[in-house]
Amino acid sequence: MTVSIRQIHPVFVGEVTGIDCSKPLSSGDVAAIEAGMDHHAVLIFPDQPLTDQQQIDFTRHFGELEGYQTGGHIRKKEDSRLAPELADFSNLDKSGNIMSDQDRVWFFKLGDRLWHSDSSFRPIPAKYSLLSGRVLPSWGANTEFADMRAAYDALDDRTRREVEDLVCEHSLRFSREAIGFTDLTPEERTAFRPVRQRLVRTHPVTGRKSLFLSSHAGTILGWTIPEARMFLRDLTEFATQQRFVHAHAWRVNDLVIWDNRTTMHRARRFDRNEVRDVRRTTLGGDVATIEQAA
Numbered sequence: 504m505t506v507s508i509r510q511i512h513p514v515f516v517g518e519v520t521g522i523d524c525s526k527p528l529s530s531g532d533v534a535a536i537e538a539g540m541d542h543h544a545v546l547i548f549p550d551q552p553l554t555d556q557q558q559i560d561f562t563r564h565f566g567e568l569e570g571y572q573t574g575g576h577i578r579k580k581e582d583s584r585l586a587p588e589l590a591d592f593s594n595l596d597k598s599g600n601i602m603s604d605q606d607r608v609w610f611f612k613l614g615d616r617l618w619h620s621d622s623s624f625r626p627i628p629a630k631y632s633l634l635s636g637r638v639l640p641s642w643g644a645n646t647e648f649a650d651m652r653a654a655y656d657a658l659d660d661r662t663r664r665e666v667e668d669l670v671c672e673h674s675l676r677f678s679r680e681a682i683g684f685t686d687l688t689p690e691e692r693t694a695f696r697p698v699r700q701r702l703v704r705t706h707p708v709t710g711r712k713s714l715f716l717s718s719h720a721g722t723i724l725g726w727t728i729p730e731a732r733m734f735l736r737d738l739t740e741f742a743t744q745q746r747f748v749h750a751h752a753w754r755v756n757d758l759v760i761w762d763n764r765t766t767m768h769r770a771r772r773f774d775r776n777e778v779r780d781v782r783r784t785t786l787g788g789d790v791a792t793i794e795q796a797a
Contacts, residue, residue, distance in 0.1 A: 504521040504522060504523070505521045506519065506520075506521045506522050506531075506532055506535040506536065506539075507519070507520050507521045508535075508539045508543065508546065510543060511547075511749070512749040513746070514650050514653045514746070514747065515543050515544045515545060515648075515650040515652075515653065515749065515766075516543055516544070516545045516546075516547070516648065516749045517539055517542070517543035517545070517546050517547070518546075518547045518549065519536070519539065519546050519547065519548045520549075522536075522548065523551075524548055524551045524553060524557070524558075524561045524758055525551065525552070525553055525554075525557045525561070527560075528561070528564050533564050533565065536564075536565070536760075537565065540631065540760065540762050541706070541708050541709050541762075542709075544648075544650060544652070544761065544762045544765045544766050545648050545749065545751075545759065545760070545761045545762070545766060546759070546760045546761075547751065547757060547758075547759050548757065548758040548759070548760070549754060549756075549757055550754075550756055550757075551635070551756050551757070551758040552756045553635050553756075553758065555585065555586055555588075555589055555782065558589070558633065558635050558758075558782065558784055559586075559588045559589070559784055561633070561758075562631075562633050562784040562785075562786060565630075565631060565786055566630055566631070566786040566787065566789075567786065567787050568588055568784060568785065568786065568787065569622065569629055569785040569786060569787040570787060571622075571625050571627075571787070574675075574691065574694025574695060575590075575622065575624075575625070575675070576590075576608075576611065577607065577608060577611050577687070577691055578591075578608050578611075582596075582597045582608075583597065584596075584597045584598075584599065585782060588784060589782045589783065589784055590782070590783040590784075590785065591782065592612070592615070592634065592770075592779075592781045592782065592783055593638075593778070593779055593780040593781060593782075594609065594612070594775055594778065594779050595778065595780060596608075601775070601776065601777075601778065604775065607684075607686060609775075610682075610684050610686075611679060611684060613682055613684070614675075614678045614679050614681070614682050614684065614718070615769065615770045616769055616770050616771065616772070617678055617681060617682070617718035617769060618649065618716070618717070618718055618739055618743055618767045618768070618769045619678060619717040619718045619719055619767060619768070619769065620715065620716070620717040620719075620763045620766070620767050620768075621763045621785060622763065622785065622788075623673045623700055623715065623717040623719045623720070623763070624673045624674050624675050624678075624695065624697075624698060624717075624719045625698060626698050626791055627787065627788045627789070627790065627791050628700065628763060628764075628788050628792065629763045629785050629786060629787065629788055630762070630763065630764065630786040630787060630788045630789070631760055631761065631762055631763070631785070631786040632760070632761055632763060632783055632784075632785050632786075633758060633759070633760045633783065633784045633785070633786075634646070634758070634759050634760075634781050634782070634783045635756075635757075635758050635781065635782050635783075636753045636754065636755060636756060636757045636758075636759075636781050637755070637756075637780040637781065637782060638755070638778045638779065638780035639753050639754075639755055639779060639780075639781075640773040640774050640777035640778065640779050641774065641777060642773060642774050642777075643771055643772045643773030643774065644753060644770070644771060644772075644773035644779050645750045645751060645752050645753065645770075645771040646750075646751045646753070646759065646768055646769070646770055646771070647748055647749070647750045647751070647768060647769050647771060648748065648749050648751065648761060648766050648767070648768045649742055649743045649747050649748045649766060649767045649768070650747045650748075650765065650766060651713035651714045651715070651716065651742060651765055651766055651767060652706075652711045652712070652713040652765050653746075653747050654713070654714050654741065654742035654743075654744075654747050655703065655712050655713050655714045657741075657747075658741075666702050666703055666714070666738070667703055668703075669701070669702040669703070669723055669724070670699050670700070670701055670702065670723070670724045670793065671699070671700055671701075671702050671715075671720040671721075671722060671723050671724070671731075671735070672697035672698065672699055672700075672720070672721060672722040672723075672724070673697060673698055673699075673700050673717060673719040673720050673721070674695050674696065674697040674698070674719060674721060675695040675719060676692065676695045676697075676721075677697075677718070677719055677720065677721030677722075678717075678718040678719045681718060697721070697722070699724070699793045700715055700720070700792045700793065701715060701792040701793060702714065702715055702716075702720075702723070703715065704764060704792050706764060706765060707789075707790075711765070713764070713765045714738060714742055715764075715792060716735065716738055716739050716742055716767055717767060718739075720735055721735075723735070739767075742767070743767070750771075753781075763788075764788070
C-alpha cells in the first residue's frame with residue numbers, strides 16, 4: 504500500500520489512507536507521515552483498530568514519548584486504569600464505570616473543552632499528540648482544531664510586530680481557574696507552577712511562524728494581568744474563527760494526530776451518561792520555546 508493524504512479543510516488537516524497503523528512502518532511510510540504533518544498539521548487515520556501497545560509502538564516511530572515527571576493531571580497514578588505511556592481521556596474511573604458528575608477528576612477534565620495546546624504548561628511542550636477513539640457516545644464529543652500558522656499569517660502588521668517578542672506564562676492553574684475549578688491541593692499548586700513560553704514560535708522544519716496560544720497561558724511578562732488576559736482572549740477569538748477551524752466528528756477506531764507546535768484544539772460536549780473512551784499517546788518536544796528564536 505502507498506500512503507495517500509487528502510486535504511479536507513481549506514488551510515490544513517489531511518485524511519490518510521494506504522497504511523495500517525497496527526503494523527511496523529517502513530522508513531518511507533514514516534517520512535510520508537512526517538511530511539504530511541509538516542504540511543497539514545492534523546492527520547486523520549480512519550478505521551485503525553489498535554491495542555494500547557500497538558498505539559504506543561506506532562507513536563514511537565516519530566520520536567520519544569513524553570517523559571516529564573511534572574504534574575499534568577490531578578488523577579493519582581494508582582487510580583489510573585491505563586499503562587503509564589497512555590493518557591486517559593475517557594469519562595471512566597479506575598473500575599471502568601462512568602465517573603460521577605461530582606468527581607473532581609471530571610471537573611478537571613472539563614477544562615479540556617477550552618482551546619489549548621497539549622503540555623504548553625511544561626518547560627518543553629509536546630510535539631505530536633495521537634488520540635485513538637475506542638468507544639464513542641451517540642451524540643457530541645467532536646474535537647475541534649485551529650491552525651495557528653494560518654492565524655499568524657492573517658494578523659495585521661501592527662499586531663504581528665506587537666506579538667513577535669512577547670513571552671507568556673503557562674500553567675494548568677490558569678485554565679482550570681477559568682472554569683471555576685480552584686480546589687487544588689498545595690502539592691498540585693506546586694506541580695502546576697507557571698513556565699515561560701514564547702507567544703510566537705517557528706516550526707523547526709518548515710520555518711513557518713505560528714501563534715503559541717492556549718487556555719493555559721495566563722500572563723504576559725511585563726504586562727498587567729488584566730491587560731494580558733484581555734489581549735490573549737482577543738488573540739484566541741481571532742485565531743479560532745471558522746476559517747481556521749476544523750471540527751472532527753469521531754468514528755470508532757479513528758486515530759488522529761496533531762502537531763501541538765502549530766495547532767490548538769478543544770473537546771466538545773457529549774452525553775456524560777454514555778461512555779467516551781479515547782486514549783492519547785504524546786511525543787515530547789525537543790526544545791524549550793524560550794530558547795528558540797521567534
